[in-house]
Amino acid sequence: MGLVRTTEPATSVVRLQVNGETHVLTLDNRTTLLDALRETIGLTGSKKGCDHGQCGACTVLVDGRRANSCLLFAVAVQDADITTVEGLAEPDGTLHPLQQAFVERDALQCGYCTPGQICSAAGVLAEAAAGWPSAVSAARDADPAAKGAGPAAREADPATQGIGPAILDAAEVRERMSGNLCRCGAYVNIVAAILDAAAATTDEETG
C-alpha cells in the first residue's frame, strides 16, 4: 500500500438519521456534521459560531449525547441517531420543556447561541438523571465539610455514589453548561430556564 493522498476530493455515501428521518447523501469526507445539517439537509437551527469546538453553538445530540457537530465528520457518524433543535418539539408543535422555559424566562437576546444552549441543556438533564458527576459535584464530594451539605452531599459516600440522579442547582448548571458561550450575556436567565425545566422534569417523573 502506498500514498493515498489524492488531488480529487474523496467522497462517501453517508446515511444520516436526523430527527427520525433518514438522509442518504454523497458528501465530501471533509464535510462536518454541522455543514451537512445546515448546507445539505437544510436544517439551519444548529449554528456555526467558532467552528472549532469552543463556543457550543453547534451542539446537537448524537445517540442522545450532546456533542459539537463542528468537530464531527458526517462520514464518521453515519447511522447514529442525531437530534437537532428542530427535533425537540412534539410533532404537534408543543415545545420541549426546555424551549418553553427559555421562552418564559426570556433566556436569550440575539438568539444565535440558543439552539446549542437548548440541545446542550437537554444533554445536561439526561446526564444528571443518569447520576453523572460534574467538577462542582466532585469537589463537593471530596470536601463535604468545607462546602456544606449541597445537593451532591448524598453522593459523598463512595459506596452509594452513582446511584440516583444528580440534583442540579445554579452552580451545577453553570459548570455543566460551560461549553456553551453567550456573547449577549444572557446567562442569568439561561440558568434560570434550565433549573425550571429540570424541576418540571423531576416533578413529572416523581409525579
Added chain:
Amino acid sequence: MQPFQYQQPADAAGAVATVAATDGAVFLGGGTNLVDLMKLGVEAPGLLVDITRLPMDRIEPAPDGGLRIGAGVRNSDLAADPRVRGEYPVLAQALLAGASGQLRNMATVGGNLLQRTRCLYFQDVTKPCNKRQPGSGCPARTGEHRNLAILGGSGSCIATHPSDMAVALAALGAVVHVQGPGRPRALDLAELYRLPGDEPDRETTLSRGDLITAVELPPLRFARRSAYRKVRDRASYAFAVASVAAAIDVEDGLVRDVRLALGAVAPVPWRARRAEQAMLGRPATAETFRSAADAELAAAAPLRGNVFKVPLVSNVVTAVLSQLAGSTQPPEASAAPARGPM
C-alpha cells in the same frame, strides 16, 4: 482542509496494518483535537482510520486488582464510572476539570493522551514552530509564553502537554497498552512521552501504526485519598495554567507513601518524583509539602512571562497535600459522613 480518504477497519489488527503501511494515514478517535488541527492546517492526513467502532470501549477489573480502561472509552463515561469515582477520585476529578460536557462525550482516553499542545505558535501555521516544522525556530521564548513550560523544556521548545487526565494517570502510575505492527506491549505512562530536547516534533515513543488499546490503573489503595486541583483563568472550560494530581498515605502523622504529578508546567505530564522522595517518612505537614514542592521546582527554568508559575505550583502542591493529609483525621463537629482511612 486537504482531502482525505476514510476507512472503518474491521478490527484493531487491520487498523494497525493500514496505518503502518500507508503514508499520511492516522487513527481517528473522538476527533476533538485532530479535526480542529486539520481545520487549522496543522495536520493534513491523507487517510483517516476510524477506530471508534472497535471494541475498546470497556472498563473492566484487571487481573491484579486494578482497572483496565479501553482506549476508546469516552472521557465522560470514565469520569462517571463508580469504580473510578470511588477508588481513583483524582482521575474522575481531572477528567471533569477538562474541556466541556460536549467534548468529554466525544473525547477518548487514547486520544486524550495523544492530544497536541495548545501552544499558540504550534497552532498558527503562519508562524515558525520547531515542533510543527523542525528547524523553523521558536517564537515563544521571546513572545507569548505565559502558559508554557517551566520544567523539562529545551531551547527549541517549551510547549506544554495540555491534558488533565494524563496528569492524574501519571500520578497513579498508569500503564499504557500498545498494539503495533509487532507484538503488543505495555509501557509505563512515563515511557510513552519524550521530552523535546532538540527534536520537539517527536513527542512520544510510539512508531507509525502503534495503537493505544487500553490504559491500566494499578491497584493503589491509598488512591481513594487523592485529588486533582486545576488553576486556570476561568472557573470552567479553560486549559490549566497549572494543575496538581496527588494521592497520599499518612500513618501516625508520617508520609508513608505519596504520588504527585504536575500539569501545564512541562512538555509531558510531570511526575514529581523528587518531591515524592523528599516527603517519604517525613511529618505530613505543610512545611514538608512545601519544601518537597520547592525541591522539585529547583530545576525550574521559567521565562519572564511564566515565572509566576513557580510559586503558584509550590502553593497548590502544599494546599492539595495539606487538604488530603488533613482529611485523614476524623472531621470535627462535621455533619459529613465518616470516611476513615482506607
